[in-house]
Amino acid sequence: MPYELLTEDKVVPYLASLPELGRIFGSFDDIEVREIGDGNLNFVYFVTDRKDRARSAVVKQAVPYVRVVGESWPLTVERTRLEVMALRQERAICPQFVPEIYHWGEEMCVVVMQNLYQHKVVRGEIIKGVKFPRLVDHLTSFLARTLFHTSDFYLDQAEKKRQVGAYLNPELCKITEDLVFTDPFEENKTNSPNPRLGAEELERFRADPALKIAAAEMKHKFMTEAEALIHGDFHLGSYMANQEETYIIDPEFAYFGPMAFDVGKTIGNFLLAYLSQAYHRRQAGEDPRAFRGWLLQCAEDVWTGFAAKFEALWAEHMERFDRVYWSFPGGAEAAARWRAGFLDRVFHDALGFAGCVMVRRTLGLAKVADIAAIADLEARAALDRQALAIGRELLVQRDRLESIEDAVVLVLALAPNA
Amino acid sequence: MPYELLTEDKVVPYLASLPELGRIFGSFDDIEVREIGDGNLNFVYFVTDRKDRARSAVVKQAVPYVRVVGESWPLTVERTRLEVMALRQERAICPQFVPEIYHWGEEMCVVVMQNLYQHKVVRGEIIKGVKFPRLVDHLTSFLARTLFHTSDFYLDQAEKKRQVGAYLNPELCKITEDLVFTDPFEENKTNSPNPRLGAEELERFRADPALKIAAAEMKHKFMTEAEALIHGDFHLGSYMANQEETYIIDPEFAYFGPMAFDVGKTIGNFLLAYLSQAYHRRQAGEDPRAFRGWLLQCAEDVWTGFAAKFEALWAEHMERFDRVYWSFPGGAEAAARWRAGFLDRVFHDALGFAGCVMVRRTLGLAKVADIAAIADLEARAALDRQALAIGRELLVQRDRLESIEDAVVLVLALAPNA
Numbered sequence: 001m002p003y004e005l006l007t008e009d010k011v012v013p014y015l016a017s018l019p020e021l022g023r024i025f026g027s028f029d030d031i032e033v034r035e036i037g038d039g040n041l042n043f044v045y046f047v048t049d050r051k052d053r054a055r056s057a058v059v060k061q062a063v064p065y066v067r068v069v070g071e072s073w074p075l076t077v078e079r080t081r082l083e084v085m086a087l088r089q090e091r092a093i094c095p096q097f098v099p100e101i102y103h104w105g106e107e108m109c110v111v112v113m114q115n116l117y118q119h120k121v122v123r124g125e126i127i128k129g130v131k132f133p134r135l136v137d138h139l140t141s142f143l144a145r146t147l148f149h150t151s152d153f154y155l156d157q158a159e160k161k162r163q164v165g166a167y168l169n170p171e172l173c174k175i176t177e178d179l180v181f182t183d184p185f186e187e188n189k190t191n192s193p194n195p196r197l198g199a200e201e202l203e204r205f206r207a208d209p210a211l212k213i214a215a216a217e218m219k220h221k222f223m224t225e226a227e228a229l230i231h232g233d234f235h236l237g238s239y240m241a242n243q244e245e246t247y248i249i250d251p252e253f254a255y256f257g258p259m260a261f262d263v264g265k266t267i268g269n270f271l272l273a274y275l276s277q278a279y280h281r282r283q284a285g286e287d288p289r290a291f292r293g294w295l296l297q298c299a300e301d302v303w304t305g306f307a308a309k310f311e312a313l314w315a316e317h318m319e320r321f322d323r324v325y326w327s328f329p330g331g332a333e334a335a336a337r338w339r340a341g342f343l344d345r346v347f348h349d350a351l352g353f354a355g356c357v358m359v360r361r362t363l364g365l366a367k368v369a370d371i372a373a374i375a376d377l378e379a380r381a382a383l384d385r386q387a388l389a390i391g392r393e394l395l396v397q398r399d400r401l402e403s404i405e406d407a408v409v410l411v412l413a414l415a416p417n418a
Numbered sequence: 419m420p421y422e423l424l425t426e427d428k429v430v431p432y433l434a435s436l437p438e439l440g441r442i443f444g445s446f447d448d449i450e451v452r453e454i455g456d457g458n459l460n461f462v463y464f465v466t467d468r469k470d471r472a473r474s475a476v477v478k479q480a481v482p483y484v485r486v487v488g489e490s491w492p493l494t495v496e497r498t499r500l501e502v503m504a505l506r507q508e509r510a511i512c513p514q515f516v517p518e519i520y521h522w523g524e525e526m527c528v529v530v531m532q533n534l535y536q537h538k539v540v541r542g543e544i545i546k547g548v549k550f551p552r553l554v555d556h557l558t559s560f561l562a563r564t565l566f567h568t569s570d571f572y573l574d575q576a577e578k579k580r581q582v583g584a585y586l587n588p589e590l591c592k593i594t595e596d597l598v599f600t601d602p603f604e605e606n607k608t609n610s611p612n613p614r615l616g617a618e619e620l621e622r623f624r625a626d627p628a629l630k631i632a633a634a635e636m637k638h639k640f641m642t643e644a645e646a647l648i649h650g651d652f653h654l655g656s657y658m659a660n661q662e663e664t665y666i667i668d669p670e671f672a673y674f675g676p677m678a679f680d681v682g683k684t685i686g687n688f689l690l691a692y693l694s695q696a697y698h699r700r701q702a703g704e705d706p707r708a709f710r711g712w713l714l715q716c717a718e719d720v721w722t723g724f725a726a727k728f729e730a731l732w733a734e735h736m737e738r739f740d741r742v743y744w745s746f747p748g749g750a751e752a753a754a755r756w757r758a759g760f761l762d763r764v765f766h767d768a769l770g771f772a773g774c775v776m777v778r779r780t781l782g783l784a785k786v787a788d789i790a791a792i793a794d795l796e797a798r799a800a801l802d803r804q805a806l807a808i809g810r811e812l813l814v815q816r817d818r819l820e821s822i823e824d825a826v827v828l829v830l831a832l833a834p835n836a
Contacts, residue, residue, distance in 0.1 A: 152641045157595060158588035164644075165583040170576035177575060186743045209752035212743065216756050223570045226582075226644045325604045325630065334627035338634050 002107055003077070006061050008033050011045050014110070015059070018103050021112065025055050040068040040366065041075065041252065046115060056115040057102060075171055077109040079252045082169050084111050086254035089229065090142075093149050097142045097248050116240045116247050123236035126273050127280055127370055129291055136298045138246035139239065139266060140305030147259045148313045150229035164226050169255040173223075176232065176253060180356050181219035184364035185212055193363045194372075196381040202363070205388060214395035215359075218352045225258040234262040235269045235357075237368065260346045263306055264353025269368065270299035271354065271390060272361055275383045275415055276370035292417045296408060303350065303404040307343050314339055351407055352398040358391030386415040420525055421495070424479050426451050429463050432528070433477070436521050439530065443473050458486040458784065459493065459670065464533060474533035475520060493589055495527040497670045500587050502529050504672035507647065508560075511567050515560045515666050534658045534665050541654035544691050545698055545788055547709055554716045556664035557657065557684060558723030565677045566731045568647035582644050587673040591641075594650065594671060598774050599637035602782035603630055611781045612790075614799035620781070623806060632813035633777075636770045643676040652680040653687040653775075655786065678764045681724055682771025687786070688717035689772065689808060690779055693801045693833055694788035710835045714826060721768065721822040725761050732757055769825055770816040776809030804833040 006014060015021045016028040025031065026049070034046045042062050049055035062080040066073040084104045091098035099114035122132060148154055150163065183190045186206060193202060205211070231238070232253025240247045274295040281288030318326070318335055326335040361368050362384050371387065374380040390411055394401075401407050424432060433439045434446040443449065448468045453461065460480050467473035480498040484491040502522045509516035517532035540550060566572055568581065601608045604624060611620060623629070649656070650671025658665045692713040699706030736744070736753055744753040779786050780802050789805065792798040811828055812819075819825050 152638065157592055157641065160641075161586040161588040161591070165586050168579040168583050170579040173579070174575055182743060186745075188742070203746075207746035207748070209748055209755065212746075212749075212752055213756045213759065216743070217759070220570065220760070223575065223578075224645045225642055227642045324606070325600060325634070327604075328621075328625035328630075330625070330627055331630075334630055337627065338631045341631065341635070342638070 001105075003109060005063065006043065006045075006059070006108070006110060008035055008045065011047060011059055014108075015047060015057070015112065018105075018112070020103050021057070024057055024102055025049055026052070041066055041079070043067065046117075048115070048117070053117065056117055057112050058099075058115045060111050060113070062109040079169070079172055080109045080111060081106060082167060082172075082254060083250070083252035085166065086229065086231070086251035087111075087113070089150070090146050090231075090248065090251060093145050094142050094248075097138060097246060099247055099249060116249075119240040119242050119245065119247060121237055122239040122241050122246075123269075123273075123369060125241075126236060126295070127276070127373075129277075129281060129284060129286070131291070131294055132241050132246070133243065135239065135241055135246055136301045136305055138241070139248075140302060140309055142246075142248050143234075143259075143262055143266070143302075143306050144309035144313055147228040147230070147262065148310055148317075150256075151227055151259070153314055154317060163229065164256040167229060167255045169232075169253070172232065172253045173255055173257075177219060177223060179364050179366060180360045181215055181222060184360040184362075185215045190365040191363050192365060192367075194377055194381050194384050196377045197384055201385075205363075205392070208392065210396045211392050214352060214398070215356060218349070218356055218395070221258050221349060222261060222353075226256040228256065228259050229254060230257045230259065230262045232257065232261070234265045235368065236273065236370075258346075258349060258353075260349035261353050263302065263346065264350035264355075265357050266302045267299045267350060268354035268357030268361075268391075268394075270295050270302065271411060272358060272368060272387060273370050274299065274411070274417075275386050275390075276374070278415075278418070279374055279376075279379055279383060280370075289417055296411065296417065299411075300404050300408050303347060307347070311339055311343060347404070348398045348401070351394045351401055355391040355394030355396075355398065358387045358394070362387045362391070389414045419523075421527060423481065424461070424463075424477070424526070424528060426453055426463065429465060429477055432526075433465060433475070433530065436523075436530070438521050439475070442475055442520055443467055444470070459484055459497070461485065464535075466533070466535070471535065474535055475530050476517075476533045478529050478531070480527040497587070497590055498527045498529060499524060500585060500590075500672060501668070501670035503584065504647065504649070504669035505529075505531070507568070508564050508649075508666065508669060511563050512560050512666075515556060515664060517665055517667060534667075537658040537660050537663065537665060539655055540657040540659050540664075541687075541691075541787060543659075544654060544713070545694070545791075547695075547699060547702060547704070549709070549712055550659050550661065550664070552662065553657070553659055553664055554719045554723055556659070557666075558720060558727055560664075560666055561652075561677075561680055561684070561720075561724050562727035562731055565646040565648070565680065566728055566735075568674075569645055569677070571732055572735060581647065582674045585647060585673045587650075587671070590650065590671045591673055591675075595637060595641060597782050597784060598778045599633055599640060602778040602780075603633045608783040609781050610783060610785075612795055612799050612802050614795045615802055619803075623781075623810070626810065628814045629810050632770060632816070633774060636767070636774055636813070639676050639767060640679060640771075644674040646674065646677050647672055648675045648677065648680045650675065650679070652683045653786065654691065654788075676764075676767060676771075678767035679771050681720065681764065682768035682773075683775050684720045685717045685768060686772035686775030686779075686809075686812075688713050688720065689829060690776060690786060690805060691788050692717065692829070692835075693804050693808075694792070696833075696836075697792055697794075697797055697801060698788075707835055714829065714835065717829075718822050718826050721765060725765070729757055729761060765822070766816045766819070769812045769819055773809040773812030773814075773816065776805045776812070780805045780809070807832045 011033045012028055012031050030050045032048045032050050036044050042060050045059040047057050062077040064077055065071045066075050101113045103112040231251045238250045274292050277288050277292045371383045429451045430449045450466045450468050452464045460478050463477040465475050480495040482495055483489045484493050519531045521530040649669045656668045692710050695706050695710045789801045
């Protein structure tokens with residue numbers, strides 16, 4: 001059927017017309033449809049059988065513009081086709097971390113998928129002070145597996161190149177290129193900093209040669225390094241979790257880019273959460289140190305967990321398939337040095353990307369609620385300044401910081417856990 | 419018309435059937451067709467009007483296998499479509515350095531193009547001791563212009579990504595991935611070293627951990643860095659020149675890869691020529707130093723010329739289009755530092771690629787005549803050893819060599835100009 005905007009009243013008849021949904025919903029007699037308002041790009045509905053709430057689904061439809069801005073920012077619905085392709089590929093690699101797709105209607109740009117009704121968006125829960133003890137273990141497993149299995153270390157070279165072509169995703173990449181790497185670092189009408197940050201301090205921030213060069217270098221890496229199928233929007237709002245399970249959603253920014261981008265985004269987001277909890281825990285009448293300590297440990301564990309798992313997958317794969325090249329006395333040690341050198345480069349780049357994330361979430365268009373939703377603008381400004389200072393140092397010193405522990409020392413120096 | 423192998427007798431009837439060739443050939447009554455035997459992949463014919471030798475063309479047809487090996491190595495004729503696309507794009511950027519295409523018959527995989535009958539393949543001439551005073555100036559202009567104008571520094575981001583997808587070229591890339599970066603560094607049946615190189619010294623060369631790691635790192639860069647449309651086979655055999663003009667031919671390996679690959683291939687080829695001329699000039703009864711000095715200067719000038727021209731194109735473009743981001747006090751200096759930092763990275767990678775070229779042309783399947791055609795295997799072995807030693811040092815020390823002058827000092831230390 002040709003493209004038509006699904007309004008709330010049209011969702012149930014649409015689902016009822018799909019044979020594959022019969023498996024999910026026994027009948028469509030008593031279905032509740034609820035539109036959730038927090039999608040930046042799309043319309044998203046929760047659809048639930050009132051008599052059996054386990055029978056439910058999420059319906060997501062793309063509109064040919066950026067929903068949060070309106071028709072003045074056109075964006076083709078091609079993004080949903082790419083998201084479905086990425087979800088299917090990620091699920092093939094990591095079924096335990098990716099929701100199941102029940103139906104994909106290409107013409108209508110509607111995807112119907114597993115409703116993670118027993119899980120919550122991690123960002124909102126973390127703001128409230130909820131810990132997820134297994135979260136980082138799951139995230140690093142997802143990152144290591146998806147990035148390794150779509151890299152040249154694993155894929156057949158022709159298949160890898162075919163996938164690069166299938167996931168070019170210029171429109172969503174442009175959003176990242178502009179909003180993460182460019183606009184926040186210059187005077188740009190898309191920026192919306194906290195009004196309590198003075199014009200002069202913002203101008204000084206934007207006039208920092210080392211910072212500008214570092215951001216431009218990270219942007220070039222993002223635009224040219226076709227290393228692996230990255231999620232592209234890997235932050236706390238893209239994880240749905242409970243105490244046992246974690247799902248990664250919304251890979252519409254997926255494309256073949258630098259692995260370090262996903263890793264760095266995660267680190268940057270945990271650091272922003274760490275900063276914000278100096279405020280939120282105190283507001284809740286708690287001592288913030290334990291929860292903040294957990295968040296900082298999460299940031300650290302993202303790197304160590306990812307690196308260890310990626311290295312293990314790679315070493316095991318080489319042991320089975322790449323032996324000829326390294327089959328000389330000392331070859332196994334040399335191969336291990338090669339892998340360590342590669343991961344070292346990913347590490348430094350991840351710090352740079354984490355720095356970009358901290359700057360763009362503070363100054364740029366699309367904020368994260370951790371800090372930006374703090375109504376007390378003075379309190380928020382203190383955190384904004386920490387985010388900018390840490391972001392700046394991560395970018396400028398990314399190649400000089402020798403380990404994730406060094407990066408944590410830097411963070412603690414600029415934003416003590418007190 | 420469907421695919422059919424053009425044998426020598428079918429060339430003229432084929433050309434006579436093409437209206438666009440009427441402009442080149444007045445009549446087809448007295449046409450000479452000569453197949454040249456030196457194509458590795460394709461059949462190539464020179465077609466000339468005996469009454470007016472200025473009326474001529476080159477006819478190139480791909481066969482669905484690697485011609486030099488035979489049907490046992492299949493290769494789709496897709497490569498010629500890509501070659502035509504690259505020739506047209508390069509010619510749009512640099513008309514003075516790229517032959518004109520008269521006809522492209524996609525089904526037949528036949529391209530008919532300008533016959534550079536007043537030019538000769540540079541490698542053969544250089545072996546004979548011929549200098550080309552304008553060659554490096556032309557090569558660096560071609561490199562700077564084609565690489566800059568297909569990079570993210572110049573192209574619209576969506577157009578760049580579209581082109582990345584159009585030039586994926588997995589089959590030809592695989593040849594490079596295997597023959598340049600893998601096989602020569604391991605025990606592999608495709609290798610064919612000079613039999614006077616002892617098994618023990620080859621084994622020692624292949625068991626050098628730092629060398630293996632460096633080659634693996636360069637291979638990963640080649641496979642993942644989609645920086646610009648590279649020619650992909652940029653060596654002395656792909657240049658046709660005379661004392662005034664230079665043309666770049668045969669871009670069938672074109673794809674979006676690291677800029678440093680084309681630059682490094684050129685440097686590596688001039689260094690091989692430099693080594694070989696210690697033999698060839700003496701064989702011709704000459705003092706080799708002046709000609710060798712010119713070749714070494716060519717290698718050096720490839721880098722300095724490319725870097726200066728690329729930087730100038732980039733600076734001029736930024737001055738016109740990228741001002742906002744750098745519009746702060748000291749912004750122009752910061753932008754210049756950014757460009758210098760980028761070119762510094764290209765420089766180090768170019769040395770690494772030059773090192774790979776010197777190793778692969780010495781040990782691997784596809785040789786270059788400069789050294790490999792020397793019948794005196796002992797004399798050749800001395801040069802082979804120099805090529806391996808220099809290739810090794812360029813790979814392993816690529817990030818420590820701070821300038822092209824440092825690289826030249828290294829070359830002279832391992833292979834004095836005597």
